[in-house]
Amino acid sequence: MSRPSSARPGRRRETPQPKDTDGFRREAKKHLGQNFLHERGVIEKIVQAIDPKPGDAIVEIGPGQGALTFPLLDRHGALTAIEFDRDLHAPLQAAARAHGELRLIEGDVLEVDFTALAGDGQIRLVGNLPYNLSSPILFHALEHAAAIRDMHFMLQKEVVERMAAPPGGKVYGRLSVMLQAYCAVTSLFTVPPGAFRPAPKVDSAVVRLVPRAPGTIGIRDHARFAAVVRAAFGQRRKTLRNALGGTMGTEAIVAAGLDPGARAEQLSVADFVRLADIEAA
Numbered sequence: 673m674s675r676p677s678s679a680r681p682g683r684r685r686e687t688p689q690p691k692d693t694d695g696f697r698r699e700a701k702k703h704l705g706q707n708f709l710h711e712r713g714v715i716e717k718i719v720q721a722i723d724p725k726p727g728d729a730i731v732e733i734g735p736g737q738g739a740l741t742f743p744l745l746d747r748h749g750a751l752t753a754i755e756f757d758r759d760l761h762a763p764l765q766a767a768a769r770a771h772g773e774l775r776l777i778e779g780d781v782l783e784v785d786f787t788a789l790a791g792d793g794q795i796r797l798v799g800n801l802p803y804n805l806s807s808p809i810l811f812h813a814l815e816h817a818a819a820i821r822d823m824h825f826m827l828q829k830e831v832v833e834r835m836a837a838p839p840g841g842k843v844y845g846r847l848s849v850m851l852q853a854y855c856a857v858t859s860l861f862t863v864p865p866g867a868f869r870p871a872p873k874v875d876s877a878v879v880r881l882v883p884r885a886p887g888t889i890g891i892r893d894h895a896r897f898a899a900v901v902r903a904a905f906g907q908r909r910k911t912l913r914n915a916l917g918g919t920m921g922t923e924a925i926v927a928a929g930l931d932p933g934a935r936a937e938q939l940s941v942a943d944f945v946r947l948a949d950i951e952a953a
């Protein structure tokens with residue numbers, strides 16, 4: 673899957689900000705989606721949901737000023753974190769020493785090869801994600817699903833609703849089908865804007881994704897599946913016959929046991945798997 677160039681975090685010339693006593697600048701960088709968690713109860717709930725066990729290889733995306741990192745280190749002793757903002761690298765490393773062993777990858781999460789990071793095992797991905805990069809990060813993780821045991825992410829509530837949506841409603845779309853085809857998706861709890869500094873304009877939610885075992889997914893041609901789902905929802909108000917016109921014929925839709933007059937939002941994930949496999953056969 674290719675990444676839109678707009679998904680790359682911009683490198684900007686920034687006005688130097690005064691540092692606090694712990695070395696962190698208090699000014700958040702909006703273009704990096706920085707909304708730092710400060711509500712202890714919420715942080716505790718996230719750590720409980722992750723429930724780290726000895727031997728787990730935990731990888732945090734966007735540790736920021738350590739709101740989740742330090743409690744996780746206190747409980748687990750060691751973790752890997754990936755942070756793009758170079759102003760945060762030194763203060764994070766310094767503050768982490770009091771909590772445990774932090775292995776910091778200094779760079780863009782979209783450039784990180786999770787499969788290589790997992791080695792022979794599997795990683796557990798966690799993070800309060802930069803909301804402007806949510807979808808690219810989710811699709812990047814899907815490419816490495818076999819190397820990931822589970823994921824716990826804080827995201828915009830509306831995005832979590834789309835991820836977990838059942839067929840039939842307005843929010844069910846490409847993101848729902850792509851994620852649910854490869855993962856069990858569970859929305860865990862919502863978090864109000866006041867839990868962050870600065871407060872975002874939207875509610876947030878924590879979601880758990882557990883990748884399905886590769887043998888149980890049932891998709892033969894992954895690129896074909898992605899193309900069919902994209903085409904079907906690209907023009908979601910159109911019937912399948914019209915939306916998929918450039919991708920497959922009406923006979924193929926009928927052969928998959930589907931009504932060519934139906935709309936994409938009426939199809940289950942299993943329907944999409946069948947539809948893509950008819951053409952892949």
Ligand code: SAM
Nearest residue numbers: 707708709734735736739756757780781800802
């Ligand atoms: N985990 C911290 C917390 O909960 O307070 C910070 C969360 S903040 C919503 C998102 C973090 O992701 C920021 O620290 C930001 O600098 C970082 N970030 C943004 N884009 C990134 C990228 N492409 N790769 C890695 N980290 C990124």
